[in-house]
Amino acid sequence: MDFKDTAEEAAFRAEVRAWLEANATPRQSAEETFGPDLTEDERVAAAKDWQRKKAEAGYAALTWPKEMGGRGAPPIQQVIYGQEEARFLVPARVFENSLGQCLPTVGAWASPELAAQYLPRGIRGDDIWCQLFSEPAAGSDTGNIRTRAERNGDEWVINGQKVWTSGAHFCDYGILLARSDWDQPKQKGLTMFILDLKADGVDARPIHQMSGEREFCEVFLNDVRIPDTHRLGEVNQGWTVMLSTLMHERMSIGGVLPTTLHETLVKLARNATWNGAPALDNDVVKARIADAYLSQKGVDLIISRGITALSKGQEPGPEMSILKLVAARGILDIASFAMELAGPEGMLGHEVLGDEYAFMQMMWLTAPGIRIAGGTEEIMRNTVAEYVLGLPREARTDKHVPFRELER
Amino acid sequence: MNFDFSDDQRLLQAEVQKMLAATSTSAEVRRCLEGEALYSQVTWRELLGMGAATAALPAEYGGAGLGYLELCLVAEEAGRHLAAVPLASGIYLAAEALSLGGSEAQKQAWLPRITAGDCIATAALGGAEGYLAGDAPRFDGTALSGSVLLPDGGAADVAVIQAGDDVVLLELSAAGVTREPLVSLDPTRPYARIRCDAAPAQALSGALAGKALAARVRNGAAVLLAFEQLGGAARSLDTAREYSLERKAFGRQVGSFQALKHKMADIYTGNELARAHAFYGAWALSTDAPELPLAAAAARVSATRAYTVAAEESIEIHGGIGFTWEMDCHLHYRRARYLGQLIGSEHAWRAQLADAVITEAA
Numbered sequence: 001m002d003f004k005d006t007a008e009e010a011a012f013r014a015e016v017r018a019w020l021e022a023n024a025t026p027r028q029s030a031e032e033t034f035g036p037d038l039t040e041d042e043r044v045a046a047a048k049d050w051q052r053k054k055a056e057a058g059y060a061a062l063t064w065p066k067e068m069g070g071r072g073a074p075p076i077q078q079v080i081y082g083q084e085e086a087r088f089l090v091p092a093r094v095f096e097n098s099l100g101q102c103l104p105t106v107g108a109w110a111s112p113e114l115a116a117q118y119l120p121r122g123i124r125g126d127d128i129w130c131q132l133f134s135e136p137a138a139g140s141d142t143g144n145i146r147t148r149a150e151r152n153g154d155e156w157v158i159n160g161q162k163v164w165t166s167g168a169h170f171c172d173y174g175i176l177l178a179r180s181d182w183d184q185p186k187q188k189g190l191t192m193f194i195l196d197l198k199a200d201g202v203d204a205r206p207i208h209q210m211s212g213e214r215e216f217c218e219v220f221l222n223d224v225r226i227p228d229t230h231r232l233g234e235v236n237q238g239w240t241v242m243l244s245t246l247m248h249e250r251m252s253i254g255g256v257l258p259t260t261l262h263e264t265l266v267k268l269a270r271n272a273t274w275n276g277a278p279a280l281d282n283d284v285v286k287a288r289i290a291d292a293y294l295s296q297k298g299v300d301l302i303i304s305r306g307i308t309a310l311s312k313g314q315e316p317g318p319e320m321s322i323l324k325l326v327a328a329r330g331i332l333d334i335a336s337f338a339m340e341l342a343g344p345e346g347m348l349g350h351e352v353l354g355d356e357y358a359f360m361q362m363m364w365l366t367a368p369g370i371r372i373a374g375g376t377e378e379i380m381r382n383t384v385a386e387y388v389l390g391l392p393r394e395a396r397t398d399k400h401v402p403f404r405e406l407e408r
Numbered sequence: 409m410n411f412d413f414s415d416d417q418r419l420l421q422a423e424v425q426k427m428l429a430a431t432s433t434s435a436e437v438r439r440c441l442e443g444e445a446l447y448s449q450v451t452w453r454e455l456l457g458m459g460a461a462t463a464a465l466p467a468e469y470g471g472a473g474l475g476y477l478e479l480c481l482v483a484e485e486a487g488r489h490l491a492a493v494p495l496a497s498g499i500y501l502a503a504e505a506l507s508l509g510g511s512e513a514q515k516q517a518w519l520p521r522i523t524a525g526d527c528i529a530t531a532a533l534g535g536a537e538g539y540l541a542g543d544a545p546r547f548d549g550t551a552l553s554g555s556v557l558l559p560d561g562g563a564a565d566v567a568v569i570q571a572g573d574d575v576v577l578l579e580l581s582a583a584g585v586t587r588e589p590l591v592s593l594d595p596t597r598p599y600a601r602i603r604c605d606a607a608p609a610q611a612l613s614g615a616l617a618g619k620a621l622a623a624r625v626r627n628g629a630a631v632l633l634a635f636e637q638l639g640g641a642a643r644s645l646d647t648a649r650e651y652s653l654e655r656k657a658f659g660r661q662v663g664s665f666q667a668l669k670h671k672m673a674d675i676y677t678g679n680e681l682a683r684a685h686a687f688y689g690a691w692a693l694s695t696d697a698p699e700l701p702l703a704a705a706a707a708r709v710s711a712t713r714a715y716t717v718a719a720e721e722s723i724e725i726h727g728g729i730g731f732t733w734e735m736d737c738h739l740h741y742r743r744a745r746y747l748g749q750l751i752g753s754e755h756a757w758r759a760q761l762a763d764a765v766i767t768e769a770a
């Protein structure tokens with residue numbers, strides 16, 4: 001048992017590190033964020049620049065097959081690249097959906113011509129992609145999608161509304177799941193398409209989030225025309241295509257989850273007092289610091305188990321399915337307690353309280369979203385219960401009923 | 409990165425699992441529960457005989473000479489099968505203390521007898537909590553006085569005892585030692601109290617001694633116990649899961665109710681979080697890493713929590729039948745508490761964990 005790289009992994013790590021040192025600024029602390037004062041347009045532009053640089057150096061799509069513009073590298077190299085990049089201040093998140101889910105789905109299901117049209121551009125950062133699955137009436141219950149896709153000769157005509165689409169307002173393309181057959185049961189009448197977000201009839205409007213940002217959007221689709229060549233997979237096979245998208249998420253094990261918030265908490269507790277004595281001497285404070293370590297280091301160690309599997313050329317085990325549950329709840333608990341440390345002053349903005357509070361306050365405001373995005377905690381528990389423990393699936397009354405007969 | 413056990417180590421685990429499934433049966437564990445035996449002799453003989461219990465002890469003293477990682481997996485199986493044996497007291501604590509802190513002569517005198525099964529050892533190495541006003545053990549360089557609570561004290565022949573700044577070795581047949589078996593809430597893992605009146609004893613006098621030795625042994629035991637707790641926690645979840653698939657209410661399997669599905673998903677989550685920390689503890693123990701106090705405390709706290717929750721909720725998932733003497737649920741309920749308090753409670757270890765995290769973050 002050890003945490004060491006194999007010789008091959010070490011060589012790759014050294015190569016990546018040297019490249020990053022030559023091309024990016026090292027991070028001073030885990031709490032530092034890239035360009036906190038940039039406007040969104042500037043942040044997106046910076047992300048595109050960085051993506052292009054990575055692509056030119058061959059790091060943008062490490063694990064993809066060579067035919068698709070990748071390097072055909074084993075998944076462990078993607079992990080190593082991610083670990084090293086995390087030590088530098090580079091634009092994050094803008095390309096997460098593009099590279100993590102959308103482009104791999106295009107790669108797996110598009111015709112060779114279509115793949116050649118979109119993948120190189122996507123990898124180079126010329127286009128940004130988003131994922132248009134959720135709708136007002138279809139979140140956890142994705143199968144309930146009502147956006148209509150009607151065949152008209154060589155084209156499809158799309159009408160409906162998507163919601164919670166991250167980044168749609170600055171994205172160029174998206175993968176869109178729509179209902180192509182109302183006489184089939186829910187999951188059997190869906191088809192996946194490539195949507196051009198600049199096409200006529202597409203209207204993406206940012207939604208004001210509780211965090212104050214405007215990152216996700218509602219997307220209205222009005223007589224939008226999609227050529228049949230831009231269909232991913234067979235007609236009515238959209239559900240299968242979507243499941244393959246979610247599979248890609250699984251191999252990205254952990255990715256962007258924070259794992260050192262307990263250290264941030266200790267830093268804040270060092271400045272805080274409790275009845276005039278240092279908060280760090282208080283047993284309640286200490287107990288919460290210990291619990292913070294258990295969840296944060298726990299996430300890190302579970303990821304290490306996943307990496308071990310990848311390093312051996314195996315698939316990560318079922319314990320990966322608890323990552324988001326542990327991480328999201330942990331972030332919320334830690335960030336809340338960080339605020340409590342300062343008592344009533346803990347409600348003051350970091351502008352007043354001090355820069356050192358900025359990251360925790362951001363975490364507190366984003367934690368509720370982390371618990372929901374990509375599957376709510378309840379849905380994740382269902383997944384663990386059904387797919388890991390083999391317990392009975394949720395009772396369903398809608399599985400074999402034609403969609404048009406379902407109660408609205 | 410290789411944050412996992414090797415195939416060979418898993419093979420050994422499978423052997424131990426097979427043996428314990430045949431030997432440490434519910435009926436066998438219940439002989440101890442009913443007070444018919446102080447420990448399961450047949451299980452103990454097998455665990456020693458196949459070199460499982462002695463995995464981490466050097467071959468020159470009769471151990472299997474494998475390592476701590478192997479012993480961790482043995483511990484997991486012992487926990488899964490509720491093995492009613494002096495494994496924690498005799499091996500994780502006493503034999504480890506001898507091996508790490510004994511002089512050559514002390515090791516030669518005792519370890520071969522322990523590994524051969526000719527002698528049962530136990531230990532009392534301090535701890536944070538206390539309740540009964542005691543007569544704390546005192547050592548004057550040659551003799552020990554005072555009273556000590558010993559796990560497996562009824563069956564043991566020799567004990568390693570922390571007395572003030574010393575860690576001493578006491579033969580329980582020595583003059584001036586009297587012992588008294590005590591009623592315990594987990595009769596499968598009984599306690600006894602010994603009283604010493606100037607009983608002849610000797611300090612362990614190897615390289616590592618006194619409080620440093622006690623701390624090191626406690627940390628190692630925390631990791632090994634975490635694996636034992638993980639085994640018990642996984643077994644509790646398995647049993648609950650199987651029952652929930654058989655039992656029907658309101659015309660369906662009770663395991664199909666989301667409240668129970670989510671409860672079991674939460675137990676699984678707690679178990680796997682604890683497993684991750686236990687693995688880290690195993691790494692720290694097996695490489696003698698400076699992170700051991702941190703990793704051991706994290707393993708201890710998370711595994712204690714996991715087994716406690718799994719054992720409690722397993723009874724709940726079984727309903728009324730889970731509350732009966734016949735079901736093994738309460739054996740886990742008792743064992744989870746015993747293991748969770750044997751070397752100090754979750755709370756005391758959480759304090760150690762906090763101190764280590766704060767030091768590391770400095």
Ligand SMILES: Cc1cc2nc3c(=O)[nH]c(=O)nc-3n(C[C@H](O)[C@H](O)[C@H](O)COP(=O)(O)OP(=O)(O)OC[C@H]3O[C@@H](n4cnc5c(N)ncnc54)[C@H](O)[C@@H]3O)c2cc1C
Pocket residue numbers: 097130131132133134136137138139140141163164165166167216369370372373374375376377378379382394
């Ligand atoms: C920050 C953020 C970014 C997002 N980005 C995207 C994106 O880019 N693209 C995209 O398509 N979507 C995106 N989403 C949408 C996200 O996938 C959904 O919000 C999520 O799946 C929940 O669906 P919902 O909002 O409709 O809630 P609902 O499904 O209505 O859930 C309401 C409540 O009911 C519970 N519930 C529902 N079904 C069950 C069940 N079977 N058992 C128990 N409880 C249940 C839920 O857990 C929840 O507590 C994003 C969401 C967030 C918060």
